[in-house]
Amino acid sequence: MRLMQNMSSQRIYRQYQKSLVNQSKALKNISSGEKFTKAGEAPNEIAKSERMRLQIRGLQMAQRNVQDGISMMQTADSALDSMTNTIQRVRELLVQAGNGSNSPEDKETILNEVKQMIAGYDDIAKNSEFNGVPLFEPQNGINSVKMQLGANAYENTEIKFYNLRAGNLNLDEIVGFVEKDEFGKALVKSDSVIENLSNVRSEYGALDNMFENCFEGLGEFELVTQAAESAIRDTDIAEEMMELTKNNILVDSGNAMMVQSNKLPQEILRILENVKSR
Incomplete structure (x- = not known):
């Protein structure tokens, strides 16, 4: 037994201090929900976690981008549907105008409706836009845009814009053919326009499907990445x-x-x- 140095008490005190530190650490982890809050506590794990968090935020923003792409394609599809229906009505009128029993008045009435339908078509093409971006009247030489689809560089796709205005498609030729009783040429022109619209609609439909699949994939990848980041950083309560x-x-x-x-x-x-x- 020693009087000057109480070694037993000192050993107990040292262990007591360790227990206090561990107690404080456990309380901090429970209250914060994280295993570590400083880089010095786990440098490698912090670095991994931060990279994953960066990826997660990028994936979340990419999903918003893809949602915008889906909305843009759906807006374009709705407009193209109306434009196609309009030209189909023009075609019906052209078939009707080819009836040899029509009086001049009948022919004039049909011609006026054709003109109105073409004007209505042009209004749709002119006013169709998404978030201020014209869909069928490219401006300032911009014929396409890049849509970011992922969290990393170069993970994007191109959306092409087509000028589908009546003037660009020369729809006035239909009126001229009708006035000259060249109904066959008018029908060929209307069929060409409908085919053009169908091709654009098909391209945008394929993009819409790709965006929807991409959105689901991004969501799944985000969940997997969040789970991995949680395993590194989150506290097991x-x-x-x-x-x-x-x-x-x-x-x-x-x-x-x-x-x-x-x-x-x-x-x-x-x-x-x-x-x-x-």
Whole structure:
């Protein structure tokens, strides 16, 4: 037994300090929900986690981009449907105009409706836009845009814009053919326009399908990446609660043991007193 250095008490105190540190760490992890909050605690894990978080945010933004692409294609498809129906009505009128029993008045009435339908078609083509971007009247020489589809560089696709205005498609030729009773040429022209519209609509439909598949894929990839990042950084609350409980017991027992170990010098004094009294 030593009087000057209470080694037992010092050892107990050292273990007590460790238990306090572990107790504090467990409390911090539980309250923050993260295993570590400073780079110094786990440099490699922090670096991995930050890279994954960067990827997750990129994936989330890419999903918003793809949603915009889907909305743009659906807007274009709706407009193209109306434009196609308009030209189909023009074609019906052309077939009707080819009836040899029509009076000049009948022919004039049909011609006026054809003109109105072409004007209506042009209004749709002129006014169809998405978020201020004209869909069928490219401006400033811009005939396509890039749509970012992923979180990384060059993960994009091209959306082409086509000038489908009546003037660009020379729809006035239909009126001229009707005025000259060249109904066959008018029908050929209307069929050509309908085919052109169908081709553009088919291309945009394929893009719409690709965007929807891409959106689902991005969502799945985001979930997988979030799960991986969570495994690195997030606290297992059940495990931390067990660690906290363990360290609470160790702190309490450390306190009790220090009280007992601090009595050792007093025991030495009593022994010395007994020796002196003899």
